[in-house]
Amino acid sequence: MAGVENGSDRRGRGNIRRRGGSLQVRVYSGVDPVTGKEIYLSETVPGTDKAAYRRADKVMTKLQSQVDKQRVPSTNVSFSYAIDEWLRSSDIEPTTRHAYVGYIERTIRPALGEMPVNKLSARNLETLYGELRRCRRRCDGLPYIEHKSGDEHDCKKSKCKSHECRPMAQASVRQIHAIISGVLNAAVRWEWIDSSPAKVAQRPRQPAPRPDPPSPDEAAKLVEKAFGLDEAWGTLVWLVMTTGMRRGEVCALRWSRVDLDEGVVDVRSSYTTVRGIGKEKDTKTHQIRRIALDTETVVLLREHKKRCQELFEKLEAVWDEESYVFTGARGDLTEPYPPDAVSNRYKKMATRLGIKTHLHALRHYSATELLTAGVDLRTVAGRLGHGGGGATTLRVYAAWVAASDRKAAEILGSRLPKRPPKGSVEE
Template structure:
């Protein structure tokens, strides 16, 4: 039987050797284009008798065929290296990239970084997800103290505390799975692996959407309080409430995109900040949409526009139609209201009123009020900027769609002719 080693392994392309009570089959598959090392496919056959040797020879023929058909993995780089290559080549928004890097450095790289990309399995991924759902720091379950400082220190002064396991949210684990999947899909495209184990690995189930909009009474209190604080802030809250715009979209809004005569607002971009630096980018769904404004909203925006023009004149700044509708604080009229500042101010205002809510809930309020009023799903989806012809809207607001459907049934039933029911 052929038993090849070293250079003979290259010439013969394969070897079979005894390893204890089994046979090891190895086939040379080329040179790693990244590390420059020789690559081999291997398989273990149990037994050392003649039948085992015949099975080993068949295995070697099968592995050689894989090499010939160029289906063999072409690299054995670490998953950490694959992550870095993916980050360099992936087209990701800066804010999204910043979030991805956080997940990678805190969780993914420590857990899987040293594993060869072609050795990563669905079982490894599922084990990681299970560990994260038990404890986000993947502790071993034994008690230990979480030290807040390095080296020798006074734990009491440093406020070191015993570790308490806190599970990672299912949505966060799904986000980590999406990052891993992106890296492995790239590895498949680059011929580093044959298939992605992330495609078959089970990830946590996605929680059913549970929007919690403020009630009409709460919404009235919120908008009334916003106008008490100042007219510009009240107009911003009112506009989000009546249009369902995202906070980044309302911050990026310019006067040139509002037609007060026609009562139309065009949503073309979103504003975001990263490490204190702001920039405009596409909307979340990369679509432009036109939203109709009601008469009261149009009146409020006209008054707000006059106030903005007066403010610019007072500050000696040049105003034009391309100016932001809601400008930064402290006299800076060249930058829009920061999205985080909008969220923080709204949260503080709601807390003072004793209402547990956040700015994004106004988007839910707009959607649910429209749906329960009987507005069709496609129109509501268009105002919100949801894609999929209303599929996203239906998934998130299914309960309110059902309520609107019940209302429609009652309306139709009330218009049907009455029938006299016989007694007995």
């Protein structure tokens, strides 16, 4: 028999121990590089007779082979520890990191943090996703009060309410899956686990995109109202509507990247704020693109640039072509208009007009109007900054592409020679 029934025979690399009505096979596989603790592989064999011992010998040989081939997880640290190491070592954009940390602290760490990373299974992940699709708080289904404070308080005065289950959005659950997958892929690279259970776990289906652009009539009202409030604000709304630029891209736009003679905007960066601190970064798809401007937009930008130069002169500031096209709402000429402030102002303006929309819908408006007018998919994708040669544009705006295709068919049909009616052909 390999090993002995009692005690640990590390020099023999393993042992077989009797545990009730079964045998436990243990094989020493080294020291955890993170925790410093000894690691053992173990497996239980039913029975205690001679046949059971023979089976146990085979199991020990199998486990020792796994150790020799280094297919054994090298650590049993918690998933929470793996998350921290992944966050510390990964190159993630500040805004993306901020969103990830929110998901981690609210959902992932409370659910899976204490579990050893090498014990995490696809079933654990799918169970979590199912719970989130039922209730974002992962409640047990029993009624309880959601308290506004953790301290002693008067629920009536604090307006504490009974909990109502609300499912987490499919897109959010997919984001959680992406974070977990990133951590587990790193654990594989670090040889903490053999394979990632996230690769085989069934992740939530990607929800179908539902762009909801304003109608042409609504768009006209929004632009008219924007210019009525402020010429600079009106120019910003007009530019987003005609170019389809993202809000961060229009906020990061500098005059040095606007060629009014050629009628072209050079989109190279995006502006973002995290906890009140703003910075420029690459565009969402890390692309640099040039967007052609129509004559009316060029005229509006010329007038806007003249107003900006006059404002600089009035404030005795030195004009610089590196100045932002749309400067800070508080009068700071060196800071761009904050993206959140742009969205909030637009939302309030639309609400006052009785239009249910948001700033990003202007991007949808630009895309759908171009497609409906028969502009080819690749050109529209280029203006929007979509990658994949138009695959993203097609997925998001499939309905409008179909309408454009129908229009193209009608145009082609109208250009073909008319077929003579039956019986009218001369014999």
